[in-house]
Amino acid sequence: MPALLLAGLLWIWVSRVPEGRLAQGGVSTPRKGFQAPDFALADINGNSIRLSDLRGQPVVINLWASWCQPCRAEMPALQRIYSEYQPQGLILLGVNATSQDDLAAARAFAEDLGLTFPILYDTQGSVARLYALSALPTTFFIDHAGVIREVVIGGPMSEALLRIRIQQLLEHPVEKAP
Amino acid sequence: MFPIVQVGPLAIQTPGLILLIGLWLGLSLAEKFAPQREVSPNDVYNLVFTALVAGVIGARLTYILRYPQAFIPSPLSVFSLNPGLLDPLGGAAAGVLAALIHGQRKKLPPWAALDALTPLLAVLSIAVSLSNFASGAGFGTPTQAAWGIELWGAKRHPTQLYESLAAAIILLALWPGHRYLQNWAAGRYFLVFLAASSLARLFLEAFRGDSILLPGGIRLAQALAWSILAFCLFQLQRLSK
Numbered sequence: 001m002p003a004l005l006l007a008g009l010l011w012i013w014v015s016r017v018p019e020g021r022l023a024q025g026g027v028s029t030p031r032k033g034f035q036a037p038d039f040a041l042a043d044i045n046g047n048s049i050r051l052s053d054l055r056g057q058p059v060v061i062n063l064w065a066s067w068c069q070p071c072r073a074e075m076p077a078l079q080r081i082y083s084e085y086q087p088q089g090l091i092l093l094g095v096n097a098t099s100q101d102d103l104a105a106a107r108a109f110a111e112d113l114g115l116t117f118p119i120l121y122d123t124q125g126s127v128a129r130l131y132a133l134s135a136l137p138t139t140f141f142i143d144h145a146g147v148i149r150e151v152v153i154g155g156p157m158s159e160a161l162l163r164i165r166i167q168q169l170l171e172h173p174v175e176k177a178p
Numbered sequence: 179m180f181p182i183v184q185v186g187p188l189a190i191q192t193p194g195l196i197l198l199i200g201l202w203l204g205l206s207l208a209e210k211f212a213p214q215r216e217v218s219p220n221d222v223y224n225l226v227f228t229a230l231v232a233g234v235i236g237a238r239l240t241y242i243l244r245y246p247q248a249f250i251p252s253p254l255s256v257f258s259l260n261p262g263l264l265d266p267l268g269g270a271a272a273g274v275l276a277a278l279i280h281g282q283r284k285k286l287p288p289w290a291a292l293d294a295l296t297p298l299l300a301v302l303s304i305a306v307s308l309s310n311f312a313s314g315a316g317f318g319t320p321t322q323a324a325w326g327i328e329l330w331g332a333k334r335h336p337t338q339l340y341e342s343l344a345a346a347i348i349l350l351a352l353w354p355g356h357r358y359l360q361n362w363a364a365g366r367y368f369l370v371f372l373a374a375s376s377l378a379r380l381f382l383e384a385f386r387g388d389s390i391l392l393p394g395g396i397r398l399a400q401a402l403a404w405s406i407l408a409f410c411l412f413q414l415q416r417l418s419k
Contacts, residue, residue: 001411008380008404015384016395029331031314033388077252134182152262153181154191160255161262163248 030131032151036061036142037130041095041120044107049093049118052146058169059091059142063122063133065101066109071137074156075113081162082117088170092117097136099125141165181313193313200305204298211354215364217294221286226298228280229273236272237264289365296371297354303345303375311338319387335385344378363417373410379403 028037036059040050051059062078064071082092096106098121110119122128131140139157141150150165183190205226209219241263242249242256249255255263281291310316318335320326326333352359352371359367380403383389389397 001415004377005404005408005411008377008407011380011384012396012400012404015397015400017389017391017397018395027331031330034330150262152260158255158258158260158263159252160245160248161258161260163251164245165262167248 030140030148030151032148034148036140036146036148039127039130041122041127043118043120049120051093051142054091055146056144057089057091058144058166059093060166060169061093061095061131061140061142063095063097063128063131063136063138065097065136066105067101068136070155072109072113074137075115077157077159077162079113079115079117080159081166085166085170086117090166090170094119095127096121097125097128097133098123099128100136141169143169193309193315196309196312197302197305200302200309201298204301204305207301207354208295208298211297212294214354214360215290215294215367217286217290221284221291222294222298224284225277225280225286225291225295229277232276233269233273234264236276237266237269240265240268240272243268287364289368292368293364293366296352296368297349300345300349300352300371304342304349307338307341307345311336311342315388316341317387318385334387337382337385337387340382340385341378344382345375348374348378366414366417369410369414369417373407373414376403376407376410380407 026035028035030037036051038050038052040048042048051061060078062074064075066072078092078094082090086092094110094115094117096110096119098106103121103123106119106121120127127133131138135154137155137157139152139155140148141152143149149169152161152165181192183192183195205223208222208226212219212222238256244265281288307316314329316338317329318326318337318340320332321335322333323335325336327336328334348371352367352374380400383397383399383403386397386399389399392398392401
């Protein structure tokens, strides 16, 4: 018994990791703990927004489509949260999966719901591929340093969940990617 | 990695489905062999059901207590189906507490009950690792090994498969139908399973790329696994005296 426990302690010591070595911040992939993959998309007026230009501010990316009922159900909560936290620096990007949607229907959706946050149109499906979109809606919570802190697949998200995740983003200290 | 399986109009979350199948298979196995431990299959079912219900309610209540201010503007969120609004530690504590109270009220012998639950825990260990494989959670460190898998931007140790394999070997070695287990003292079966699982965690955690680190770069899961292993070995030594 002592030999096994001693070997265990030795293994723990041998397999320890230097501080920060496991941080995934340097790799871009759509997974919690990793750097959010960069992209640039245009809104309906052709104004382009690049994710990396927003570094330094917490960003929420919500991927949606006009035919998706859970997307419609969670949009009012997203709009309320945006109105509340935008003065504190929150950026909310509504990315329409336009390659799986109809552009006119998507525009009407945003107008009907009175969305005031930027709506970007993924006409080529490049962001859907980059973010390995497997279900709609999918929401990514990204901190000041561009690191994904939470991924919520499916919906509708409750307002309390949104509020808690955003407060955590706003409180999160800026971490430098290794 | 298969987080979602599309069956017609249904998008099925594979990780959750694997856990449900694991729970069903594990519970069936535990119920089948419970009489060997002098515990009735009904008692096993009721114990697990009580723990699960209390666990879910406890997880949500703990979450609400942690973030009450988030629920005040939208009180209906208390009943939201979002699994993100659950506190795992609070849920586990509530589940264990409810199981203890239920066991005491039904006068279940604790070691025999733990032995009866062991097949369920063994099957769930496999299910959790496979569920992680489906979701991409519990990923490994980057490797150049030929059996590495492409995941999250790098070729990585397939830690979820290592862990599934280890859990499967433990289940086969401790299959509840084995004759040599019949004469073991109450509690020994559970302790041997827990010791073997802790040993596997202690070894395999070294290949994980998502470990929580303690000061000095020590992996928290390894420290916990070592402590549980030490406790089990100490208890097993006492039982064999």
